[in-house]
Amino acid sequence: MFTARNAGATQVQPTTPVPAHAIRFTTPVMPTPAVFLLIRWVYRLVRLVVLAPLRFPVGVSTLLGSVVTLHYLGWVGLALGGVLAVSGLGLWAWRWPRVFHCLVVLRVLATWRWVWVYRRHWQPVLVIAGLAESYQERHHLPRIRAVTCTDWADRVRVRLVAGTAPADLEHRVSELAHGFGAPSCRVRVRGPRDVVLEFPRRDLLAHPVGALPVPDHPQDVDLAALPVGRCEDGQEWRLRLHGTHVLTVGVTGSGKGSVLWSAIRAMTPAIAHGTVRVWAIDPKRMELSYGRALFARYADSAETAVALLEAAVGEMRQRASRYAGHQRVHTPTTDDPFIVVVLDEVAFLSAYHPDRDIRRRAENAIATLTSQGRSVGVCVLAALQDPRKEVMNLRNLFPDKIALRLDEASQVDMVLGEDARDRGANAHLIDPEVPGVGFVRLEGSPAPVRVRSAYVTDDDIATMVDGYGRSPSSPEEGG
Numbered sequence: 001m002f003t004a005r006n007a008g009a010t011q012v013q014p015t016t017p018v019p020a021h022a023i024r025f026t027t028p029v030m031p032t033p034a035v036f037l038l039i040r041w042v043y044r045l046v047r048l049v050v051l052a053p054l055r056f057p058v059g060v061s062t063l064l065g066s067v068v069t070l071h072y073l074g075w076v077g078l079a080l081g082g083v084l085a086v087s088g089l090g091l092w093a094w095r096w097p098r099v100f101h102c103l104v105v106l107r108v109l110a111t112w113r114w115v116w117v118y119r120r121h122w123q124p125v126l127v128i129a130g131l132a133e134s135y136q137e138r139h140h141l142p143r144i145r146a147v148t149c150t151d152w153a154d155r156v157r158v159r160l161v162a163g164t165a166p167a168d169l170e171h172r173v174s175e176l177a178h179g180f181g182a183p184s185c186r187v188r189v190r191g192p193r194d195v196v197l198e199f200p201r202r203d204l205l206a207h208p209v210g211a212l213p214v215p216d217h218p219q220d221v222d223l224a225a226l227p228v229g230r231c232e233d234g235q236e237w238r239l240r241l242h243g244t245h246v247l248t249v250g251v252t253g254s255g256k257g258s259v260l261w262s263a264i265r266a267m268t269p270a271i272a273h274g275t276v277r278v279w280a281i282d283p284k285r286m287e288l289s290y291g292r293a294l295f296a297r298y299a300d301s302a303e304t305a306v307a308l309l310e311a312a313v314g315e316m317r318q319r320a321s322r323y324a325g326h327q328r329v330h331t332p333t334t335d336d337p338f339i340v341v342v343l344d345e346v347a348f349l350s351a352y353h354p355d356r357d358i359r360r361r362a363e364n365a366i367a368t369l370t371s372q373g374r375s376v377g378v379c380v381l382a383a384l385q386d387p388r389k390e391v392m393n394l395r396n397l398f399p400d401k402i403a404l405r406l407d408e409a410s411q412v413d414m415v416l417g418e419d420a421r422d423r424g425a426n427a428h429l430i431d432p433e434v435p436g437v438g439f440v441r442l443e444g445s446p447a448p449v450r451v452r453s454a455y456v457t458d459d460d461i462a463t464m465v466d467g468y469g470r471s472p473s474s475p476e477e478g479g
């Protein structure tokens with residue numbers, strides 16, 4: 001025993017505690033016979049060949065056509081065919097550019113992006129992002145079903161691993177966006193285990209959007225869908241005012257004024273016609289005073305602002321008692337116009353004003369208007385810098401909210417609702433160089449959408465006042 005080479009190496013003191021091990025069962029690892037691997041490869045090859053004409057009809061028919069031409073007409077015939085095909089495509093692109101763009105350019109781009117970006121990086125990005133699921137010592141990844149391209153984004157349709165949820169992807173949108181070199185990523189759910197990841201290729205909101213055209217006639221003003229800017233996909237951003245209340249939140253310089261002015265601009269013919277009346281409250285005396293002639297009422301001090309709000313409550317109550325039992329929906333007319341109370345920096349009245357009585361009266365009036373004004377044609381369109389509860393405890397009375405650039409990540413969910421940040425609404429990361437950019441939830445979609453409000457300049461406001469404002473001699477309502 002003492003002559004053994006490793007004597008003592010395994011000696012254990014009798015008093016050393018022996019660690020308790022639970023019995024662990026592991027799946028035995030057995031090498032797969034080569035014949036099975038071969039059968040699998042052959043099966044994959046056959047499947048690729050059989051499905052290729054369905055998956056890549058254009059590519060396969062071009063290849064077949066080239067082979068047949070080469071066989072019967074030789075190299076000269078093939079070159080001639082190539083020249084003819086390219087000329088045909090050129091003619092198509094010149095004559096019908098939009099159709100060519102959709103049917104050829106975007107499809108070729110989608111194939112390229114599928115192979116070069118998503119297929120190539122799919123596994124490493126998803127594994128590192130923590131989206132690979134392990135089961136019986138094997139990795140399972142969501143599978144790419146298709147890649148399509150629009151003018152501004154790639155859409156990757158994905159089949160989820162059974163037992164996972166779209167929320168797993170929603171919590172990793174940052175990792176996915178950086179992983180695939182996109183500025184952002186959004187998750188849209190199509191059905192069970194069927195989701196689409198949207199990766200913008202370029203930012204359509206990088207440049208300011210000029211003031212949008214004023215509608216020609218009052219009848220063209222759709223109070224349920226006022227054009228106020230552009231969405232990230234290039235579509236018009238339309239804002240509902242009739243039947244709701246809207247709160248725009250953003251730090252100073254984030255562009256709240258452009259949201260207010262774009263909404264007012266979209267209503268100007270109806271304002272001139274008298275079917276819409278704007279009652280403006282402008283504590284800073286800088287934002288709205290320039291367009292004063294467009295407003296039926298205007299207030300710029302705390303006392304007059306509270307009086308204006310209480311007058312709106314009075315009008316609302318009077319309408320409610322007139323409508324009771326006769327009418328359930330408000331239709332704007334010159335006798336019963338749609339009243340929009342535009343309230344810049346609402347916290348000035350509800351939180352910052354030193355007079356407690358003013359704060360209490362303002363809060364009561366705003367709460368009454370936002371909770372009861374909807375159905376009688378009174379809307380509050382307010383702007384706010386700080387969404388925290390201690391500053392604005394009425395924010396939940398506004399059904400529609402717009403989050404422009406915010407100070408802190410936690411404020412995103414305060415404004416847009418609980419899961420907004422997880423769904424990619426990174427309002428706290430908006431570049432200060434792009435004022436007017438923000439996130440909204442559009443009707444019918446839980447996913448927040450990135451938007452940019454149109455920028456209404458002082459000259460635009462002056463033109464609106466000249467064309468649609470009250471003449472200087474006509475007094476303000478109640479003034």
Ligand SMILES: Nc1ncnc2c1ncn2[C@@H]1O[C@H](COP(=O)(O)OP(=O)(O)OP(=O)(O)O)[C@@H](O)[C@H]1O
Pocket residue numbers: 208209250251252253254255256257258287385434435436437452453454455456
């Ligand atoms: N939609 C927009 N597009 C481009 N530039 C904009 C837009 N909105 C605002 N700006 C620019 O940003 C500046 C600040 O905008 P604005 O005064 O509307 O911000 P705000 O959020 O109302 O700030 P504050 O709370 O201090 O009044 C404007 O002077 C203008 O130059």
